[in-house]
Amino acid sequence: EQDSIILADESIKDGSTATVVVFDDGTLFTANCGDSRAILIRKNSTWCTLTQDHKLDLESERKVVTRIAKERGQDPEPEIVNRRGTWRTLAADRRRGLAVSRSFGDREFKNSNHGLTCFPYCTMSSLSEEHVACVLASDGLWDVVSEEEVAEAVVAARENYPLLTARDLSEELCRMALLRNSQDNITVMVVFIKHCH
Template structure:
């Protein structure tokens, strides 16, 4: 369900978005990580970025990410989790207390575009982020996103074209920026972000039901607007693909398709977190090839309600359940037959 056109106005309140302070994961095993059939998860969640910005601010706790290589020879996904992005921003506006950033990138034709985006997109975003006592903050942040996506794409294309042979890698992107309680979600391609929101049942019996909100729009060349843009640029769509090859109509990289109408301008949506919001899922299309968005949300909810989840040293009961839900969701995608890379980021909302 996509409710962005008629979301109710939320009440103003402060919240804590929790996620692991894990930066972009290079696809090689390092000290402090474990690898199990393509699983690469940071074991040490300590990071200076988790420092609290004020005594009245809730603590940002541990978070959750899982990656599976599937049947692919190479892990082409990349991800970034920055619960506190303030160290990257020269000076936050006075009206902003905290900025968080989460992203998943699904590479194709290689892992170079996804890794480049994971390394540079948030830094470019931070460099362009509004500073000082700024009016029209929402408009400026939106402009910052569009400028950042364009800049990151241009930088990668310059680097790709300077190589011999030229790099032909591309990557989707789904990025979420949290500015206090405002959420900005920008995406290219077919990776997705969804939100679990708990709402009262119509019966008025005090029970709550889970609603699954789509936070992203897929960019498929078979979609009318995408196909028209590609055709106006002189490209064609065959068998649901650009020139019969590329499955997505917007991406980072893919220099050989830029002249055919493939662009890096994201869809951008904004909303305010409410007290009814439970968690976000950001994931590449590997997950959604075998899960609908509603199935993924219900899968996580079932594990969060499972009293038998094994406790782990250093984790609270709730943290252990979120950790288990994230890992089991990625594993279940592979078990259901997804041969693609699968990366899942699970972000809880705490009030």
């Protein structure tokens, strides 16, 4: 529904990805669309990825885009090319491309012969006493900082700086990405998990 509202507003040309988490009575529900990502971190610095990147680098996502374009009766098929190691679907002018297969908005890619969609990937996870944090971030972080590094940084910060806030840690992860010359926008949200007894 949100995608329809965005697409109806002709002043909005671009698009965005989304990752959403909902904590409810010991269960974590996650949905994502695009290449923003969320991880769930344990006390021992291990983590699990809660999302799935929707990038055209994945053959399965290229197939989804092609299938949806065919289902929409769009002919010819979307033009998907590999430019400098990154798969993209090309805009009508063939100069611009999009590397994600799912997003909100991106009118030009949804109103032409592209199979771009906003269908999310959803997961449900049970929380335990071992879980300490959830980190949601855009690819501006994940392109230059590994999930392992993020998990280790979060656990170390919690152990060594107990007064550090989730916001402080979010800003620190953004700085880490900037110091590594991230070429994309950087959005990070750290959520500390508090267990009630």
